[in-house]
Amino acid sequence: MSITATPGGPVRRLAGLLHRRPYLRLATLLSAPLLWLVVAYLGSLAALFAAAFWTTDDFTGEVVKQFNLDNFQELWSQTVYRTITVRSVGVAAAVTVIDAAVAFPMAFYMAKIASPRAQRWLVIAVLTPLWASYLVKAYAWRIMFSGSGVLSWILDPFGIHGPGYGLPATITTLAYLWLPYMILPIYAGLERLPNSLLDAAGDLGARTFRTFRTVIWPVAVPAVIAGSIFTFSLSLGDYITVKIVGGKSQLIGNVVYDNIGAADNLPFAAAVATIPVVIMVIYLVAVRRTGALDNL
Known part of the structure; x- marks a missing residue:
């Protein structure tokens, strides 16, 4: 049996209401994704900021849900956390500069020199690394930077040792991962x-x-800035690559991970996690004030 909308029926009245009020039609279409955004993203972000003002009882290990600034005072007073923050920003900036320097000539060739057929193949070639597993690519670079890896094999005849694991390996690996x-x-x-x-x-x-x-x-410029938002933010919060090729290096992501796992100090981890959020907000505000994003 088929159901038809009778004249003056509820379906017809609803259709007429949506037709007369375009804003209501738009709100209906966006209600589901906006609800998901508010609950899943903004809700989790609000929970993160709330947890940053809690503490962990040293004796029981239980989270004490009382508002205080102890976590942020510790972050500010300890020199090691300021050093890690500066190091993380430096790594993210270096990755962004390297990616921009490598990507610009490649993108210019794709857009202005290559034939339309070659453009399609080049776009596929750029996207192909994204189809591979993150861990596979990171461990491939770990093998390359190892003492018996490709880099050491190439440099040994010249009496030069490979860079090994550390910040150079981290920057190189992150630059490769986020280049697309x-x-x-x-x-x-x-x-x-x-x-x-x-x-x-x-x-x-x-x-x-x-x-x-x-x-x-x-x-x-607007396109470069758009790409920098991706490369800078992804590098700023990454912790897996540092674990794999970073050696003893510590970045913000590692501090968050260690306090969630081994230290079991969720409030302090939440406080540390607010650092890259604040840095990215400042970066986006600064970029917005330049007007570079107006044409995106």
């Missing part, structure tokens, strides 16, 4: 650059550097 997240935004941004502007710059006698500075770079 920098290439794709820059590629999309450069695709919007009309070829006629490049031809006009050449016709007017602009040299390569001047064309890059006055024509290409202003268009590419």
